[in-house]
Amino acid sequence: MAQQHEKYYVPAYSPWPIMGAIGLFLIAFGAAHTVIDMSKEIDGWGSNVLWTGIAVIILMLFGWFRDQINESLAGMHSKQLGNSYRQGMTWFIFSEVMFFSAFFGALFYARFISVEWLGGASNNAMTNEVLWPAFEAHWPLTLTPGGIESGSMGWMGLPLYNTIILIVSSVTCHLAHVNLEKNNRKMLTTWLGITVLLGCTFLYFQVAEYIHAYQDLGLRLDSGVYGNTFFMLTGFHGVHVTLGTIMLLVMFLRVLKGHFTPDNHFAFQATSWYWHFVDVVWVCLFIFVYVM
Amino acid sequence: MSTAAGEMTHHDHHHHAPSGLTRWFFTTNHKEIGSLYLWFSFIMFLVGGSMAMVIRAELFQPGLQLVEPHFFNQMTTVHGLVMVFGAVMPAFVGLANWMIPLMIGAPDMALPRMNNWSFWILPFAFMILLGSLFMEGGGPAFGWTFYAPLSTSYSPDSTALFVFSIHIMGISSIMGAINVIVTVMNMRAPGMTYMKMPMFVWTWLITAFLLIAVMPVLACAATMVLTDKYFGTSFFDAAGGGDPVLFQHIFWFFGHPEVYIMILPSFGIVSAIIPAFSRKKLFGYSSMVYATGAIAGLSFLVWAHHMFTTGMPVGAEIFFMYATMLISIPTGVKVFNWVATMWRGAISFETPMLFAIAFVVLFTIGGFSGLMLAMTPADFQYHDSYFVVAHFHYVLVSGAVFSIMAAAYYWLPKWTGHMYDETLGRWHFWCSLISVNVLFFPMHFVGLAGMPRRIPDYALQFADINKIVSYGAFAFGLSQLIFLWVVIKCARGGERAPMKPWEGAEGLEWTIPSPAPLHTFETPPEVK
């Protein structure tokens, strides 16, 4: 084996992980109390804790990555360590895939099972006859059994533009990567910059679409299971795009600082994988949430 | 297996350890983090066990004596959550941390800093969960399965705390699992091919895969509960087009693999201990590996056996019944292999072996009741009765927990450098063995006689048996104090342990001194 004589870098004691744990604790505790306060319509301290937690996490990320980058620049990282990072990132993305799959599962269940059953399908003839006699199954569910009405979101227009934007951004991200491997710094900077801009455009359109849904279509988070799955899926995806864009931006800044070499650029690669993953999720979203 | 002994010199980039508590807060060392996990899980075992004692005390006789029904439900719920997420899972992660690098000849876990992070999330997560018990309206009271809509519209105010604590526990588990997978895939010593890995490493590799696959699904379920309760969504509300049963599908898609997450590492432990004390190689190593894989694969296809009474179409019921029954086959292969390993060995009965043997017998009994539960028509009678409670405590307590005890006795000499007190160990074993059966076996009877689970009070015909069960519970609880005593005694001193205290034991962990020095295998050993 090649790595046999390379030494695996085992970091020394580090304050960052426990700071991360404290940060997550504050976020969880703060977010929970924020939500509870909201439901009781009181102005509590929950959100202060939440923001403190976020600040702690950001601080932690800075410190952790600073150490990490310095170690990397000092050449302490072996090839084997690089493999660990890459595999770690792969499995992290796999866990994200499962997270989205679960929400897609909920979408399919709502669409092909619960709404159909409420309409009397399968072994639920009596459900419809006795409990919801006025309800007829249809998708998108623009009129719920309980009687909430809403519009539905077509796929033409903004969603289609957004699909194109994200697919293009995947390509530009890849081009940036290719140029990094060729050590073509100028092209790298350009393509990466374009990718960041495309990410921002996507987010801008997404916000515009939400405003359209709320104001013109009457499609809201609480307008039945169609709106629920729509907003949860696109919403969680949006959060991921935001994170991805921030990551790309950080990579951009690091490129400007002259970081990364053709054979040592794990952070860049991880970001690019993440970005491609976010794109794939969007394509699935576009097909299953909007078109079908 | 012959190895070049690990190099023990103190290398320059190992800074000197900070002193006192800071050391434990900042550590990136797999052995220290392993110990943290193990101690944490033991404390959680005591906490969860104390709640079980409240449950058993209330159920000691009919009528309401000690606690209000609402508080009783909180005890049941938090007992389940603490035992599953706080005691059993972290104990396995602790064992993985300690042993996997030693078993595959790696200097540490692949991602040491993340390792520390995943541990320290846990105490905070449980602070939130246990703290919510003291909120106005109490903590979670909807069962560890938090079925909607009891956990949404009808749950206490504190539910958001429960949800977010589950979220960060999940993050911790996922990071822990990624670490295990990457360590196993990337850090094996030269020559340590996959099919040479100890069974414990194999079972953990597969467990880690299950964890990464299903913890995000749990996060999804918890998130939907949060939005249904606080943000007006109706995933689980028919009026909005949702379905309460959808929650159960998502939960059990996580939940069933979860129960195998709590048993596969046990299989690995037992597969290390039985050969060691039978002085004979593990029978059918490769079929053990394939069986583990098969169990994990099937575990994704059986989730709805927890939902036979929810009114699924009959075709679905039949599918899930058959798929569930199939799991008996690979599990049976494992049991048969263990028996075949013992057959014509030279068996001796030190405490780890005693626990391992008890594991095989009692786990199999739990497996049999599992198979009975899998028969859909009969499950209509068993479901949500104490028969189910008996089933899962056999596989979890006399299964998972017994295997953790076995592991602790087996590796304590390596961890502490001292032999534990064998006499006390045997006392612990025999007290536990007898009381655990007095505790859980009669539960089958009350269950069959028609006693539902999760009730604080019951009809008179269940009184006699519940009394016996409660006596068993108190005895089993007290027996665990012997274990605490053994561990503390062993950590503080005792006969010095040699490098390899068990005659028949195999594996790289026995090629390093006892106690294992802080840094081992800094240059990988050669495995032939």
Add this chain to the structure above:
Amino acid sequence: QSQLNMTQGVSEISQRVYNLHMTIFYICCVIGVIVFGIMFASMILHRKSKGHQPATFHENVKVEILWTAIPFVILIGMAIPATKTLIAMEDTSESDVTIIVTGSQWKWHYKYFDRDVEFFSLLATPQEQINNRLQKGENYLLEVDRPLVIPTDRKVRFLITSDDVIHAWWVPDFAIKKDANPGFINEIWTKVETPGVYRGQCAELCGKDHGFMPIVVIAKEPDEFESWLDEQEVIAREAKAEEQRLLALSMSKEELMSLGESVYLGNCAACHQPNGEGIPGVFPSLKGTDMVLNDRDAHIDIVVNGKKGTAMQAFGAQLSLRELAAVITYERNAWGNNTGDLVQAADVNQFVNR
């Protein structure tokens, strides 16, 4: 009289389920005896202390195939009777009587389909027995005020649903357990062979009083059942007429308060507690709260129509106008609330018709 095994029950299906249970149990016992037998034999024969030398085999493909195949065959043997029974159980067609069973926190409601008979069925065990202040009766926790009545020798179909959380309707003697899912209907059936009284319980955690939600079913000969049902229809009609008549009459404060107290303890105290203080964070207090003291209309409305998405049910469907009036009056005057308001049946009636 404590029993240790599954009941054989009183229907053909329950008998089949019992037989299936016993078959699987015996098969498991046999496998267990063989496996543990071999294991203990080796523990006795092959121990080191007796100087046994370890063998070196660690593989045998033939045996391994054998012990994969044999369990598979056994499983097929188990699957066949199970599948047959299951299919029979799920076939709810061609039933003679249909009953809608609705669970709500913490009582059952029964309605005979296409007939004018419906009623609630509540735990009848007195609180004093539960709190150990009175000797517990024979059917402690398994007794209700109004049992369900069904005919023997007829296929009775149950449509099971819920008003709030998930409950499960379980009568062991019929081998029936089915979840009551809010917003959906599950179907199940039984054909009881022997007349008698059969008891069961709610089998899905449904909140605080999940343990106090029993089911009692009386199976009667078909003609006895028919005449019972007719009688109930008459009683229901008369009660309605009586209610209309009483609308005009007002009750005195004493009457209202004493009826109100008993209704309160039977229906409201489980959540709001006998002292009216509720459980903070779970069930709101009624003592000294704004709505109870000041907003009479809102108070009547919430009792009659419930509050959606909470455990507060619409009691308009469960109590008579008199009872509603009494309990609201009681709440407005008990525990130091002393508003002095009297609410009469006629006042409540306005809200019911809304």
